[in-house]
Amino acid sequence: MKGKILKIKTGYNPNSSSIGVDMVVFFTAGAAMTVLFNTMAAVLCAGKAVRQEGPVAEPLREEAAEDLAEDVQCPQ
Amino acid sequence: MPAMKHRFEAFGGVLALEDPPMLVHVDQEFMRSLGHAHSPLWDRPQSGTLSAPLEVHFSVTNACSQNCGHCYMDSGTPEAGELSAEEFRNGVDLLAEMGVFHLALGGGEALERPDFFELAAYVRRRGMVPNLTTNGSRITAEIAEKCRLFGQVNVSIDRVGDHRGESAQRVLAVDLLRAAGVKVGVNCVVSRENFDHLEAMFGFAKERGLTDVEFLRLKPAGRARSDYYQRRLTAAQHREFYPLIRDLSRRYQVAAKIDCSFVPMFCWHRPDKQLMEQFSVYGCEAGNVLLGVRSDGRFAGCSFLTGEESILDLPALWSRSAHLKALRGFPESAPEPCRSCAYLDICKGGCRAVSGFVLGDFNAPDPECPFVVAQSLAKERNR
Ligand code: SF4
Ligand code: SF4
Numbered sequence: 001m002k003g004k005i006l007k008i009k010t011g012y013n014p015n016s017s018s019i020g021v022d023m024v025v026f027f028t029a030g031a032a033m034t035v036l037f038n039t040m041a042a043v044l045c046a047g048k049a050v051r052q053e054g055p056v057a058e059p060l061r062e063e064a065a066e067d068l069a070e071d072v073q074c075p076q
Numbered sequence: 077m078p079a080m081k082h083r084f085e086a087f088g089g090v091l092a093l094e095d096p097p098m099l100v101h102v103d104q105e106f107m108r109s110l111g112h113a114h115s116p117l118w119d120r121p122q123s124g125t126l127s128a129p130l131e132v133h134f135s136v137t138n139a140c141s142q143n144c145g146h147c148y149m150d151s152g153t154p155e156a157g158e159l160s161a162e163e164f165r166n167g168v169d170l171l172a173e174m175g176v177f178h179l180a181l182g183g184g185e186a187l188e189r190p191d192f193f194e195l196a197a198y199v200r201r202r203g204m205v206p207n208l209t210t211n212g213s214r215i216t217a218e219i220a221e222k223c224r225l226f227g228q229v230n231v232s233i234d235r236v237g238d239h240r241g242e243s244a245q246r247v248l249a250v251d252l253l254r255a256a257g258v259k260v261g262v263n264c265v266v267s268r269e270n271f272d273h274l275e276a277m278f279g280f281a282k283e284r285g286l287t288d289v290e291f292l293r294l295k296p297a298g299r300a301r302s303d304y305y306q307r308r309l310t311a312a313q314h315r316e317f318y319p320l321i322r323d324l325s326r327r328y329q330v331a332a333k334i335d336c337s338f339v340p341m342f343c344w345h346r347p348d349k350q351l352m353e354q355f356s357v358y359g360c361e362a363g364n365v366l367l368g369v370r371s372d373g374r375f376a377g378c379s380f381l382t383g384e385e386s387i388l389d390l391p392a393l394w395s396r397s398a399h400l401k402a403l404r405g406f407p408e409s410a411p412e413p414c415r416s417c418a419y420l421d422i423c424k425g426g427c428r429a430v431s432g433f434v435l436g437d438f439n440a441p442d443p444e445c446p447f448v449v450a451q452s453l454a455k456e457r458n459r
Contacts, residue, residue, distance in 0.1 A: 001106075001109045002105050002106070002108075002109045003088070003102055003103050003104070003105035003106025003107070003108070003109050004102065004103045004105065004106060005100060005101070005102055005106065006087065006088070006101040006102060006103060006354075007100070007101035007353065007354055007355075007356050008098060008099075008100050008101075008354065008355055008356060009098060009099040009100075009130075009355070009356035010096065010097070010098045010355075011097055011098070011228070011287070011288065011331075011333075012097050012178060012205065012207050012227040012228040012259075013131055013178065013180060013207065013290075013333075014180055014207035014208055014209050014226070014227070014228045014229060014230040014261060014263075015133075015180060015209055015230055015263050015290050015292065015335065017133060017148065017182070017209075017292070017295075017335075017368070017378065017379040017380060018292060018295075018335040018336050018337060018366075018378055018379070018380070019131070019335065019336040019358045019361060019365060019366050020290045020333035020334070020335055020336075021333055021334055021335070021336070021339070021356065021357045021358060022288070022331065022333050022355070023321070023322070023325065023331075023332050023333060023334060024325075024331055025351060025355045026322070026347055026348075026351065027322050027325050027326055027332070028326070032351060032354075032355065035355070038096065039098060039100055042093050042095075042096055042098065043080070043091060043093065043100055043102075045079075046079040046080035046091075046093055047080065047109075047110045047111075
């Protein structure tokens with residue numbers, strides 16, 4: 001997997017008037033890395049499922065996600 | 077619903093996942109790695125304007141029997157010329173074809189429209205995720221069960237603690253939705269009346285296991301215009317807002333969101349700009365990331381702004397509408413202090429709705445931004 005993740009927006013915004021911004025990465029030390037890791041795992045996992053045109057893959061184990069994520073450049 | 081939806085953009089593409097829910101912007105190389113062929117959009121110069129909104133806020137009716145004195149939509153009776161089910165579906169078809177991912181349905185009170193669940197189900201069928209804002213008055217166990225079709229439902233609650241009457245119904249709605257397995261959050265409009273009671277909101281969200289609490293700045297729209305100056309936060313409260321919710325969120329371990337119009341108050345505390353960009357802190361993205369549609373089909377940059385163009389003409393108007401172009405153009409023509417502000421490209425001058433109402437000029441810097449307030453005070457002192 002090559003390329004770069006530029007921007008992540010987690011969750012939904014049911015508020016039907018303006019855009020909501022999840023503040024967790026600003027409030028909690030280390031949250032940015034966790035969100036990033038989960039994003040990579042989820043995208044890679046879903047990408048694999050799309051390529052295989054099969055069902056959604058099982059969630060990746062942490063080590064597997066790390067292996068898959070090796071070539072993916074993500075926000076610092 | 078496929079595991080991951082996508083659409084192309086000049087920079088690469090946007091991926092939309094439902095579990096966990098997220099929108100991820102990636103570059104062209106990433107898109108190629110996912111097996112996507114070259115997109116003609118990649119040959120175009122990159123600009124900050126997206127090919128379509130990411131989310132659209134759609135009012136399905138202006139009817140609402142609660143008639144709250146501060147309603148920003150002036151809700152009460154249905155608007156003249158509200159879209160029929162067929163017209164709504166036509167609008168949804170266009171949004172789906174443009175690649176919109178999320179539709180936030182609201183009103184009025186959306187659940188007062190008799191065919192509401194048919195409309196919401198249609199949004200799902202067209203591959204978009206419908207979300208809902210409700211006042212909770214119509215939520216029964218049966219309705220809560222039907223709400224499982226939404227990505228998330230937010231109940232509007234501005235203050236907790238007095239669980240009687242209308243307030244009790246809102247709390248009951250939260251409980252019924254939770255019991256039905258729906259992801260539930262709260263929309264809380266922050267005003268002078270509840271600023272000192274926000275801790276109770278975190279306690280409530282913790283106790284009820286809510287997904288998050290979204291704090292919305294009071295806007296001078298609809299009936300909320302009449303007492304806006306009495307109810308809006310003071311300059312000191314605007315400065316205190318961010319540290320207050322940060323500390324409460326940490327203490328109660330409850331996720332907090334702020335809405336786009338609160339971004340200037342966040343910027344005042346000099347957050348890490350790179351982190352803001354990477355984690356999609358959006359300031360005024362009216363007419364770019366989001367679009368608001370009234371129940372009669374007229375769209376505007378967001379639900380607090382007004383426009384006269386029809387959603388049924390959106391594909392042609394997206395890049396041509398003078399109204400949308402003006403909203404997107406703020407950073408290029410920004411006056412001071414926004415012009416020299418390090419956060420201009422994210423914040424985009426604060427809330428256009430507030431500037432329009434308070435100053436009569438939608439293109440003026442948000443007069444309640446702490447930097448703008450500080451600049452005005454400095455000017456006065458130097459006079
Ligand atoms: S000075 Fe302008 S751009 Fe900077 S935070 Fe305030 S409103 Fe936003
Ligand atoms: S005018 Fe801009 S900042 Fe204000 S609510 Fe609308 S999108 Fe948000």
